[in-house]
Amino acid sequence: MRLAQTILATVAFLYALQWGRDFLVPLLLGILLAYTLNPLVGWLERVHIGRALGTCLVTCAILLGMAVTAEKVHVEFSNIIEELPEAGRKLSRLVASTTSAKDSTLRRIQDVATQIEQATAGKPSAPARKPVAVLTQEGSQIKVIDWVWAGSRGLLAFLSQATMVVFLVFFLLLSGDTFKRKLVKLAGPSLSRKKVTVHILDEINSSIQGYMFMLLVTNVLLALLMWLALHALGLENAGAWAIVAGLLHLMPYFGPLLIVCALGVAAYLQTESLQLVLMVALASTAIATLVGTGIATWMTGRIARMNAAAVFVSLLFWGWLWGVWGLLLGVPLVVILKVVAEKVEGMEVVAELLGE
Numbered sequence: 001m002r003l004a005q006t007i008l009a010t011v012a013f014l015y016a017l018q019w020g021r022d023f024l025v026p027l028l029l030g031i032l033l034a035y036t037l038n039p040l041v042g043w044l045e046r047v048h049i050g051r052a053l054g055t056c057l058v059t060c061a062i063l064l065g066m067a068v069t070a071e072k073v074h075v076e077f078s079n080i081i082e083e084l085p086e087a088g089r090k091l092s093r094l095v096a097s098t099t100s101a102k103d104s105t106l107r108r109i110q111d112v113a114t115q116i117e118q119a120t121a122g123k124p125s126a127p128a129r130k131p132v133a134v135l136t137q138e139g140s141q142i143k144v145i146d147w148v149w150a151g152s153r154g155l156l157a158f159l160s161q162a163t164m165v166v167f168l169v170f171f172l173l174l175s176g177d178t179f180k181r182k183l184v185k186l187a188g189p190s191l192s193r194k195k196v197t198v199h200i201l202d203e204i205n206s207s208i209q210g211y212m213f214m215l216l217v218t219n220v221l222l223a224l225l226m227w228l229a230l231h232a233l234g235l236e237n238a239g240a241w242a243i244v245a246g247l248l249h250l251m252p253y254f255g256p257l258l259i260v261c262a263l264g265v266a267a268y269l270q271t272e273s274l275q276l277v278l279m280v281a282l283a284s285t286a287i288a289t290l291v292g293t294g295i296a297t298w299m300t301g302r303i304a305r306m307n308a309a310a311v312f313v314s315l316l317f318w319g320w321l322w323g324v325w326g327l328l329l330g331v332p333l334v335v336i337l338k339v340v341a342e343k344v345e346g347m348e349v350v351a352e353l354l355g356e
Contacts, residue, residue, distance in 0.1 A: 016146070017321055024326045026161045030168030035205075036212035041173050055173040059166070060093040069243070076240035200343040207339040211332065219246045222276055229283040230263070236270055250289065251327040254315070256288035306338065310354045 017024065037058055044054030223246030230238035241263060248255040248262075260281050267273075267280040314334040318326030336355060341351035 014321070019321050021325070022161075025322060025329070026165050026213050027168065028329055029325075030172065030331070032212055032329070033165065033169045034172035035208050036216055037169065037173060039213065041176075049175055052174060055170060057286050058173065063157045063166070073239040073243060076237035079237050080240055086255050203343055204339050208336055212272055215250065215332070218291050222246050222287060225287045225291065226259075226284065229287060230280065232275065233279055233283060235263070235267055235276075235280060237266075237269050241266060245284065245288075249291070251315070254327060258286070259288060260284050306335065307354055307356055310334065 041051060041054045041057050044057065045051055049057070223242045226245045227238055227242035230241055235241065244262065245259045248258050251258070263280045263284050264277050267276045270276070311331060311334060315327060315330045318330035318333065320326070322329070338351055338354040341347035341354065
């Protein structure tokens, strides 16, 4: 009976996480960003700048930096978007030239599949015919309108969630240690229990803030190094691709692979030169290895030693649950869980499973 209740509770919990994704993802993102920026606000407090004014200064500085960066690279992103139709045509020609040969592997597989299908259906074998695509102007117009409408809705949803995250970060930074004082008050009247609670909360806060600061430093460093390397190699829109690489690097394991693939495709579509593709792939791999395997691993080891298998399984779980956002938030969530499990009595098993 207890096992059945546990299974039902687990399924209900997973369903609640999936159902509440639109609320939980901005909430978690805002909390993590507040942890990342809280040391800056604390430093401003130590130099005699009030928390309210310091929160406003940090928030405005972040928004201003994002606006300036967007102003600098929006032309490059626009160029990438404008080149998408031509890139699609180049990729189509590449695929067509690869599969058009009479003795190509894909063509042989298609012929064998057609013969098997005709044999099982009891029909005589006939030469395979190429499918004829019929596309009317009206149908094309409807598809374009639907695509634009879907993209507009996605952009509006993203802007609304981004606005919610900004306000959440602002209010969390403004509140300071309010929630910490409330947790200490709920710990009980005993002074010893309050001291233990304060000690645990301080260690949890320092570990999480250190990890989030490490993510900020390493990904900004990777974006800068990637911009320098791509600009030196002559890749167009190097700034935009560097920002994309910095964002993708938030995903362990999958991020560097996606970076290499995306930059390789961009390099091939620009010059159709395998030499540039190889140089870009080698440069991106070297930078991702230096920053990710070297600096990030060293800093993560000093903050929270994680089991590589547990991290990979958590990435699969959160990616299955929340998609791309799960891949971005999976590792910080596991680090937080491990840090909390190490400090809270009764969660030693979780800490042992997640640790090295």
